[in-house]
Amino acid sequence: MNKNIVLCGVGGQGTVLASKLIAAAAMKKDIPVMSAETIGMAQRGGSVFSHIRMGEGLYSPMIAKGTADIIIGFEPGEAVRQLPYLKPGGQVIVSRRAIMPVTATLSGTPYSGDEMTAYLEEHIPHLLAVDTARACQEIGSPKVLNILLLGAAIHSGALGLTEEDLKEAIRERLPERFHELNFRALSYVRSQV
């Protein structure tokens, strides 16, 4: 079972860790995995992405347009930006919380995350939009954004991984003091979707 996954967001949101957790979960199941991500200047608040590919017969870590099984958008505008990578009938997971670019704040150019989410709702049949702002508040930490989105991706079924797979990756990759918080985020998102 081959999977192409695109994670996208704004530099600093935690996409890199999320892609490492997916890869670790796949490794645990002996699935070959490749990934590629933005490293460099764009990480300073620019648009960032990770491509993750799982399965046999892969040569390149990069995903071709129109072939992603799932896009996990950490920010609604960034999810829309990466849509050309989605395959027909593909799944999109998106955080509803917009991040205002400095240029938009400065120039007064309107940028509305709700408009992006509405566009996704209109055009993407398989969409899970997560109210991450509320979720983070209720869980009591803004750091669980990536786990909330990964949890939602798991429950959509499009990731091909289980919650237990992800938990194991968390146990393996993160310091113990963060385990409980992240597991709480996972059960929160399970109760919501």
Place this chain on the structure above:
Amino acid sequence: MHREFLMGNEAIAMGAVAAGVNLVSGYPGTPSSEVLETVSKHRPESTYVEWSVNEKSALEVAAGAAYTGARSLVTMKQVGLNVASDPLMSLAYIGVKGGMVVLVADDPGPISSQTEQDTRHYAAFSKLPCFDPTSAQEAYEMIQEAFVYSERYSTPVFFRPTTRVCHGYASITVKDPSEYTEHHPEGFQKDSSKWVIFPRLSYQNHKLIEERNVRLAEDFSAYGRNHIFYETDGIFKQRGIASGGISFTYVMETLTQTGPLRLLKVATPHPFPEKLALEFLTGLDEVLCIEELDPVIERELTYLCGKYHLPTKIYGKLTHHVPNAGENTQDSVRQNILDFLKDSPEDVLPASASTYGGHAFPDNPPALPVRPPVLCAGCPHRASFYAVKAAMKGRKTIFCGDIGCYTLGNAMPLDMVDTCLCMGAGLGIAQGVGHIEPDTACFAFVGDSTFFASAIPGVVNAVYNQADMTLIILDNSTTAMTGHQPHPGTGRTMMGDIVEQINIEAVLRGIGLKTVETIDPLNHEAAVACVKQTAGKPGVKAIIFRSPCIAVTRPSGSMHVASGKCINCRKCIRELGCPALTIENGTISIDASLCTGCGLCSQLCPADAIHVDTDVEHISHDTEASKGGNGHE
């Protein structure tokens, strides 16, 4: 053997460790930096690792080690090789005893660089062998082979991955520590007829190098990673594709498998595996070359067709069949191949190419936000630029920038970088402008790591030649843009030793500067006064803005806007462009998850509406944003 999920750069590092590398030196630069960092994490106790002060020093240190018979690796990004080119060109004539690999990471795009230069040209220019890996797994194995070739031919060799190989991850098969090679250097043997470069020796060695490269080209034709994948079903019998590096993986993804047409994979672009390439060309009418940066494979094949009077037509960048700038993608390569095969008499395309997925969504999405990279919230560079801007308001000025995070001072609203060329160049440019325009107040901004790497000769030049300029040193106590490597000013080495810090102020005073001020840029009023006073003095003077990078310090808290007090003048947003300052429902708001509590905005608020938020328990910043980088810094 076991499997690990490794970044290409980590794979290269582990390959070097498996080859028994004794010394690794380098200067940080995206996309190369993780190689040295990974060696440092996984090195056997006897392996020496250092971040050198710049690429020239790094290459010389690695050469010295290789003179003793040690295996050495030196790492840098492509523009770093320009800095190291002097020792490199001479070393090519002298050669080495132990294996020496010069790792230079190229950056098609460019994604984080000033140029799209192609290190394969440097290989041809210096007459050195060059290895060009296609993937993390291949890079892991190839670097071990590179050491063997280096020793077999007593020459340094290039190892040239590109960004997508360096930063791509894969689950790859690696050796267990028990399988590692142990390499014990024999020691330096005095022989001035071998190690001292003189015109006579260079002439003799030049002849030997030319002869050697003929043998090397033969050898490389038999090297397994240079390979012809022959057509099996012969749909496109008279056509072939030649490729190398990451582009080769895009070709394989497009064709899904070898078979429909002949493929040449070039793993050693220099010396070119001529014999193998001739075999590939035999019987082909047309060949498409798919490579990044310059048309190196394309020129070699075109040359062979001329040399051997072959009728084969060679297509690529020179013939405008492939874009001649920017990086290739899965999609661009697919399109290049489709175009190449489109008018084939057989009119058959590989199955994968015709079943390519279509668009899943309509083509009219709402206007997407533009997100240029910006200085982080709380970045002390913002305060430094703002202080100079405020102090020099109304004056005729030029602000010469340099390479590092602070290049981002160019963005609105700061708009404080008028020029940026290469590492350390701001100093020279400021001097040149000043000699022609004496009425312009000339500033050069340079980071602490860049200061040590390449700015010191510029300061000496300015003092000696009586320039009139202000040097601004943005000292954030780290090499921030490339992922926080230590440098001579930090007092830490890559071996984990605590050493005496090299004091920038003392260096400047030693050169002869009379005015050297050190000040915290986050104290806005004092910083402005300092700039005003210092810039007014004649000659060369310096201000060191000292405040640590927010990614290496704990934030002091978060600021908060008192909504009753805020008069919504938006001066904070208009003047600073800090990503933590946003407008929510028409009023100014501070994003507590980004704000570090630097307090700069509160100092310029005319309504005294911004204060430290005592309620917010601050969350330590995501270090992800701080990894990575541009530059060499």
